[in-house]
Amino acid sequence: VGTVRQARDVVSAMDALHPDVVLLNVIMPQLDGVGTIRQIMARRPVPIVIVAPPSSPDRIDMFALVGAMGYLVKPVKPQSVGPALSLATSQFGELMALRSEILRLKDAISLRQTMQRAKGIMAHRLRLTEPEAHRTLQRFAVAERCSVLEAAGRVTTADKFFTQLEALA
Numbered sequence: 001v002g003t004v005r006q007a008r009d010v011v012s013a014m015d016a017l018h019p020d021v022v023l024l025n026v027i028m029p030q031l032d033g034v035g036t037i038r039q040i041m042a043r044r045p046v047p048i049v050i051v052a053p054p055s056s057p058d059r060i061d062m063f064a065l066v067g068a069m070g071y072l073v074k075p076v077k078p079q080s081v082g083p084a085l086s087l088a089t090s091q092f093g094e095l096m097a098l099r100s101e102i103l104r105l106k107d108a109i110s111l112r113q114t115m116q117r118a119k120g121i122m123a124h125r126l127r128l129t130e131p132e133a134h135r136t137l138q139r140f141a142v143a144e145r146c147s148v149l150e151a152a153g154r155v156t157t158a159d160k161f162f163t164q165l166e167a168l169a
């Protein structure tokens with residue numbers, strides 16, 4: 001637990017304290033709440049609950065857009081802080097899990113695209129069917145003692161090289 005009294009100290013306190021959740025009073029001298037949330041989320045994503053006077057829906061939407069997970073209206077009742085922090089932490093965990101899943105799926109799509117590209121190159125250059133190209137790519141990976149993905153990368157790199165040579169001929 002830590003308290004910061006100056007807006008300029010918020011991000012450095014994050015680095016020093018490594019909090020699990022942040023309760024951020026956005027009405028501090030020289031504090032740009034949106035900018036501060038952006039800095040926090042860029043350096044070390046963490047659930048953030050905003051404490052502020054009643055705001056327009058546009059301002060609340062902006063806080064949410066940059067990463068705030070909750071909003072407490074001043075004056076804050078002590079019994080509302082715990083549930084707000086719990087909810088923010090829960091939502092943040094779900095968001096991080098979704099982001100991880102998105103990255104995993106992007107990697108899987110990239111892998112599939114690389115594999116498809118390599119099989120297409122091999123099918124064209126070696127006059128193979130797609131299943132034959134796939135088996136040949138697997139055999140190449142075993143012979144080279146590398147992953148099939150690495151073998152596919154080598155095939156696409158070689159194709160680029162030969163395409164450039166053919167253009168010069």
